[in-house]
Amino acid sequence: MEAPKQPIVETEIMRIARESRPWRLLVLRGVARFLDGIFLMVPMGLFVSGVLSMAPQGKQSSFTLWLGLACMLVIMLYHPVCEVRFGGSLAKQLLGLQVLTAEGEYISSMQAAKRWLTTLFGSLGQVGDIVAAVAIITNEYHQRVGDYWANTYVIEKSAREKLHEGALHL
Template identity: 30%
Template sequence: MNIDTYESNTGLRIVATLIDYILIFCFTIVYIYQFGEPSEDGGFKVSGLKGLVPFLFWFLYLPICEWKFCSTLGHWTVGLKIISENGEELTIGQTIKRRLSDIIDINWCFGLVAFVVVKSTDKKQRIGDIIAKTLVVKK
């Protein structure tokens, strides 16, 4: 892939991320209200093994879908896919590395870090893509 012609697809990436995290957020909220117990402050809480379910959903939805399908529902909806820099098939390790850095890239400062890094790098990668050696491209 010629880096000079590589597009950041910033707008599409933002929409894809919003779709993915809204889906995860909605699942988590519904799960907590359906299977949680009332808390002292009037809300609901899950504890013990029940508390692992939202994480398992996150893991199945993001790293596993990206590994198996090179896409999440958000990426698929806007016509993007994740590929390995070296052209080989994505590995589960790459997708896990990519998503563990969401804590810095996306969740901290509402995605500002990812936006700045994508705009600043030659290959238009966020921190997770740099660490995992992946690229986000149009299908």
């Protein structure tokens, strides 16, 4: 497998990522993951239980199957769609985080798919979480394996805004 193409010259986004405090970023990303789980599961659970209660007797098993598949689809698409369209999930946005390219743009669908695939494999057990945490703390740009593979960076919006404010006052 070919190594990801990393930019030769460090960009503004890369510098912001490099200068981020790794433990703070790790905690913010962990809290975002937890909150996104709540944002997804609570409404989905209420929806599913409401729909199942309205299902005709004897038809609940087929309803359950289709609802389960629909819920899986929503869960699978939530992060990639949010990252491509808005620069991060709802929780990341609430916590002031952005997922960007080295050039400061929202990520592409392919980059989102790469991030999602590594998240999927990483969430199969605690080992994946440990690998992600170690990568964020030790990587120069505080990237998970998926960020590195997709050439994406998770930064705090406030760091980027401070940089732009400083540039305006020069």
